[in-house]
Amino acid sequence: MLSTKLVPPRVKLQCLRRKRLDELLIQVADYPVTLVQAEAGYGKSTALVTHLCTQFDHIAWYSVETGERDAFLFLHYLIHAVQRIHPRIGERSLRLLEEAEMTHAVLHPCLTLLINDLAELAPDPTVLVLDDLHAVLDVPEIATVLHLLIRYLPAGLHLVIGSRRALEIDAVKRLQATFDLLVIGKKDLTFTREEIAVLFEAEYGILLSAEQVAEIQEQTEGWIIALQMIWKGLERGMGLPELWQTQPEAGRALLSYLAEEVFDRQPPEVQAFLERTCMLQTMEPDVCNLLLGRANSAEMLRQLERSGLFVTEAGDGHYRYHRLFQKFLVTHAEKKLEAAEWSDLQEMAAALYEGRGDLQRALAHYSAAGKMQAVVRLLLMHGEDLLVSGRLELMKSWIDKLPSSVLEQYPKLLFWRGEVDRALSRFHEAAHWYTLAEGGYIQKGDRLGRSYVYRGQAQVYLDTIQPLKANYWLQKAVQILGGDYPAETFQILRLLAENHTNSGQLREAEAMIRRADELMPGQGRDELDVRLHLRTGRLRQAKEMTLEIIDKERREADGGQNRVAKSHREMHLLLSLIDAFLGEADSSRWHAEQGIRTGQTLQSPFVEAVGYMRLGHAMAMAGRLEEAETCYHRSVKMSEELCVERGKVEGVDGAVHHHRAARGAGAGADVRADRPGAGSERA
Template sequence: MPNLSIPLSQTKIIVPKRRDEILTRARLLELLNKLLDKRLILISAPAGYGKTSLLIDYANHAEMPLCWLSLDALDQDPQRFVAYLIAAIAHVFPKFGRQSTAALSNITSLEDDIERLIVTLVNEIYERVSEHFILVLDDYQFVNDTPAIRDFVNRFAQLVGENCHLILSSRKVVSLPDAILMIARDQVGGLGPLELAFEAEEIQALFEQNYHQHISAVTAEELVQQTEGWITGLQLSNPSMAKGISDRLRAARAAGVELFDYLSQEVLDQQPPEMRAFLLRTSLLDEFDADLCEAVLSPLTPDQPNDWKQMIASVRLNNLFVLPVGPNGKWLRYHHLFQDFLNVRIREEHPELVEPILLRLAQVHEQNGDLEKSYHAYQQLADINALADLVERAGTTLLYNDRLITLSNWLDYLPEELIRTRPVLLSLRGAVAVVKGKVQSGLSLLDQAEAAFQSTGDVT
């Protein structure tokens, strides 16, 4: 894999481990195979329709190499996004990535240098990857509305060779500027909620496989009508819900019970106090393993013995909406819907815990050198001064590691009046401007920073 200055998490570029409860859906696997003659495949459906599970299962059946990238909110940083895209391909094709990484390190603005970067990337794929392969970008909704990334993916999809089959999986309809043109050229295929919805036979197979329960064709059809084939509506609780599920779902709907209320009554409130506390606290960590739990959560509860490995094993055993990620599935993340629910509940029930956990999380990530994750945690705290402190501490490192786009975006996020009160931030903004070729404005900012340093007596 190429040497990238951006810290890369292996959990994002390895296909998540296939869980035993995933049902192999032959009709969808066959449909995906038929769509592989297209340049671009779009899979769009709301949360809980089994998009990721389908792609994980497909990865285990695919007859050609498959590169994987799980996206998250941090990937809205264009430089980080492209770095992970390169790493995802390089993970499967180790000879790939050196030229593209060098090109990424040398750009000052993705908007200005997009064509040069894409041409380098496409040419290196052509030179280094001779066989057909699949490139999956999962949870694409996180970057769908970022203009620089949207333009990059739009152009990449049109220029990359025919041996690359790009799959974008998203909760939202994917918006690419030239999608209509590509559709007219018969270069795009897709799956939506109608195709992803579970059919009666699949529901029967699901209950047989996971719950060892036989349900009749009539009951299965009824469940199709009640849930509209939405798989999460069939798996809101533990296997005991299989018995009488039809009545329970009907009663919940009739009573006007919302999804979060149902998750509360049938999942969270059924857990022992220790597990309940664990679920709420770890929902703020995004991805976690026992070591991260120890580093972040243990200092906040020093008087309580915590066996994090045992808690994680229990979460896995009880199938509490977790997805194994990374090598050997060592790390976990919650299903996005369940994490959203837990985030709401911890803020309602224990608002006093949110800030200490996020603050400790930000500190641990910074200590580990993962500046983006630290930045994201500080953003969630909504503490603009803490965020500015991080930018001051990390700014020089970002500059030295060719992270100009990231630093520029971080500075742009801060209020202008705050930057003008902080000489370090002024000097960083000036340095960014100079490197981008805006020498006059950059030197002016550096002069302002020097004057501010002198007025405070800090001439270092």
């Protein structure tokens, strides 16, 4: 944990306090969530430090960075941020994170404990600032954490988000629809003509004429980073006509010109330092020393910060470049330095971060160095763990960055890419990757690898309840294995048993289970055993078995929650159906809702769709027929979007059945659903 990310950044001395921003940000206490949204360089962080932190007594701060695309790391930082308000906040959440396996299934209970602590212990009002949140908004797991936090935000806690883009989160959209979201945008942050004049005179010591103020305002549109660079240019004796003549456009073109003016005037030692450290997300003295072969990087960093050279102190001796200035430096360094030297610098940084266990930064630097074999090596080393723990987007993003010429050599990566898409309910895409992986394994003569691919293909059809197609691929897997590889054969036989269960061939299913048990006796029970009991009407035994499996998953580190989504086999979905058949409507509804949350947490739309089917059954049993209809229609729509025709059957059947029941109720009858929809389709 980098503690300096949990304190507001230091504001430069030349910072103008603006009354209208004071008046805007004091309104934070009147809204549950405030969004400060603008592009880079508009002074979002500065505005929050200057105009928010000075007006509230209880502020928790977390500066988010691009490298923190792991939901567990994000949650750790979030907990430690609010602990600065009260040390007991989040203690239970941290214990749970330390004791439980790091899988996405644990995020929801951790966040629940944290929200309860905040409601009990945080003073009213408390402000929680998540700055630069745009850096991780595209990570689904983190978006889910934010959605739940915002949805259940305690009344005395006010969330303030700094971001470059809008938040595509349902909870935020609901707040906006009910006018409970305070938005402070680019228009609010930009400097007016009057503010530009005061800024230059009071803070920069430069008196501008009215014409000069109007010209600067027109060219920069009040963009603070451009105003700061104009100040630097004027300090060096440049005139405004000279600036506009050379770079007539505001924004990035002006930035590039002034950055070059600043860079070219630095002594060679400083230039070399900038060129050879600009690829770092955070500049730490020991990392800089390694890259430059020197011992005094700490002093150099302090010097750069004091000179106002677009370097910001992040605390604890760490620094960072202003992002736009860093982009300029990277572009400049890639042109000036020899390609081999630039690659060596990136590789040195990658090796250092790999040694520290920072997988994300190591991958990024190896990739920037063009060392794709090193990227492949890390993915092969950590890929199984990434998949098992459900870190699907991280795996997907890095496999997608590899060129096809590299991927062709590693069918395991192609297979894993298919597994990611299957877990995310992208079934057609998964089949494409499996086909590519099969070709690679055939070329290598790898029979076991081919069985993995055929098993993956079969699981696409098992997930979507297409028994004939699933049987084709499972038989291919059995044939390719021959009598070898008993562990893989065991898995295939279990899947064949599941497929027979889907087809209603229960004797054949039990025979396959016996064959599997002969290969590997003593294996624990799983969802297949539950479904066999359900299919044969042994409902109470099926329920007891399901509860035992859930309890086991909670207790054992290698239990069923350390995985990706299990389609319609999720335990809560099965329990919801079992309870529906037993007539236990409340329990059925609760487990259906848990199944929906599981689908959302594990990024599986199909699991979520089945959850809505089961929720429809529960609502209908309770006599809430309109809500049941809504659930069924939502489930059918989601299945249509996923192109899973068999996934629609249970929802369509339920909608038709309960529509008839609703018409009966309209005629005066006291209607209650006596059965769920065609639950046996996915039992």
